[in-house]
Amino acid sequence: MSTTDAECGLRERKKRETLLAIHRAALELVEEHGFDAVRTEQIAERAGVSPRTFFNYYPSKDSAVLGRRAEDFEEMRLAMLNAPAEESALEVIRRLVSDYFSSSTLDVELRERRRRVLIGEPTLAPALVRNNIHLENILTEALETRLGVEPGAALGPRVVVNAAIGAIRACIEHRQSGGAGTIEELAAEAVTMLAHGLDPVPLA
Amino acid sequence: MSTTDAECGLRERKKRETLLAIHRAALELVEEHGFDAVRTEQIAERAGVSPRTFFNYYPSKDSAVLGRRAEDFEEMRLAMLNAPAEESALEVIRRLVSDYFSSSTLDVELRERRRRVLIGEPTLAPALVRNNIHLENILTEALETRLGVEPGAALGPRVVVNAAIGAIRACIEHRQSGGAGTIEELAAEAVTMLAHGLDPVPLA
DNA sequence: GAGGATTAGTGCAGTCGCTGCAAATTTGCA
DNA sequence: TGCAAATTTGCAGCGACTGCACTAATCCTC
Structure with missing residues (x-):
């Protein structure tokens, strides 16, 4: 449970990857089209998750971009x-x-x-x-x-x-x-x- | 066109009144129920305007409350x-x-x-x-x-x-x-x- | 004071961010 | 393998906010 632990279970690793994938997708899209023109659905799609899952990882579009x-x-x-x-x-x-x-x-x-x-x-x-x-x-x-x-x-x-x-x-x-x-x-x-x-x- | 002019036309006066009525209604409702629990429709209703008109005066719920x-x-x-x-x-x-x-x-x-x-x-x-x-x-x-x-x-x-x-x-x-x-x-x-x-x- | 030009108010339909819920899927563990 | 836990997903929905077309009020001129 420590903050920097590797937590090498498959589940934990995938979560980390998804978290990063969403952040990365958000940054890319915002750089390409501007913050307002990007929809959360797009970010989810590029990150390879469902629109709903996006909000399981970040509480807002803001926070996904800022990471x-x-x-x-x-x-x-x-x-x-x-x-x-x-x-x-x-x-x-x-x-x-x-x-x-x-x-x-x-x-x-x-x-x-x-x-x-x-x-x-x-x-x-x-x-x-x-x-x-x-x-x-x-x-x-x-x-x-x-x-x-x-x-x-x-x-x-x-x-x-x-x-x-x-x-x-x-x-x-x-x-x-x-x-x-x-x-x-x-x-x-x-x-x-x-x-x-x-x-x-x-x-x- | 000066900022503090009276602009004593009826139209201008009513606009001022509506502006204030919305602000007042927003403040009252927020004090009563909390910011999140208040809907823009409620504010509009108490101010005596249509929900659409609310947004003609203030661009957001925020700004109506802050005035x-x-x-x-x-x-x-x-x-x-x-x-x-x-x-x-x-x-x-x-x-x-x-x-x-x-x-x-x-x-x-x-x-x-x-x-x-x-x-x-x-x-x-x-x-x-x-x-x-x-x-x-x-x-x-x-x-x-x-x-x-x-x-x-x-x-x-x-x-x-x-x-x-x-x-x-x-x-x-x-x-x-x-x-x-x-x-x-x-x-x-x-x-x-x-x-x-x-x-x-x-x-x- | 009637009549046309402005401008404000309204209803409607729609977009988008975000949420709760319950079913479907995946992973962890015995 | 098989059950329990957690994760993902779809769906249905709320509420803020917007564009548009239309109605109604106000203003201005004659």
Whole structure:
């Protein structure tokens, strides 16, 4: 039952393959036709499963494209809980982004496609954000635990998490509108801004 | 054609009334039964229009509940553009939140209901965020103009806007999970955190 | 104030995302 | 092999949302 176990039963392996096949199909189709023009039936068909089965694996079209599921969130929760003490909360979140784009369990081609789709599809923004809400809650809770404060007692942890994720999203949107730099570089820059304070952004 | 004109034709007045009636009906019903349990047909019925007309006024159930439309965004754009020079970008955004909760064109009861629904309805979070994406784009563009940088050239403006809106959302979520303080107070605290920098949030 | 031009409101039919349920199929295990 | 458990599938259906064609209200001009 451990998260990274091989679980080498046939059943378990096929599930993993199907999960990936759907994600891969979703990414391919979205890259080809755009998010809105792709129907869940198409994704299911390309992945070789029935339309109904699609929804057994992912709760929404969004999540199939993004490829994020419950276990991934659990992973991120643990990352926040077990981060080294010398790292700041902002740093951890920045690192999670990098990891998403370079998941070692995925082949290079899929990772690159993921990156392209995420950057090239503005209509994906709502989906992305929606997905992030859950993540925000998880990270906030983990951060609270980590800091030893009661859940919901302090405003701080939530502000840190939401601001950080918002800043990361800013990087993605910046690339979407033609900005330069890799996501990782931009994320580093954004996080540095947050860390140093946004005060030096006057209107004058 | 100016934004705040009375436009005293009967047609124009009725449109305004219907717009408000739908928003009001949506808020009431959501407060009574919860966002997911309310159907657009119900809202239309209570507002005294046909189900089809509902969608002529608001593009989605979300937006009817939040009561935000194109003109509101235009107002916020102008607010950012015309803000006094001694105010920081963060301050402006904080002020926009207060204004949303105390719109002078709305009666007290509606404003209070708006506040209650926004705070009491966690399932509204995705809708809220979705709605915020558009706002983020508008404010980013306005801030860029204000700072005199080319649109999309710098990462900074986008980071400021996204982080600020994320922080505001943190305040709302904080209240949803039982935290103390008014939205305005919390927003002030959050914005101060962002201004001073999130560095002093280590994990140790 | 009648009459034609605009514009808003409505009904209908249809698409698509998503869900519950129960039958059919596949896999795990004894 | 044969039974139990889990997975896949089809089906029927809900609800958000849209395009279209039509009716009704409002506006404007004469």
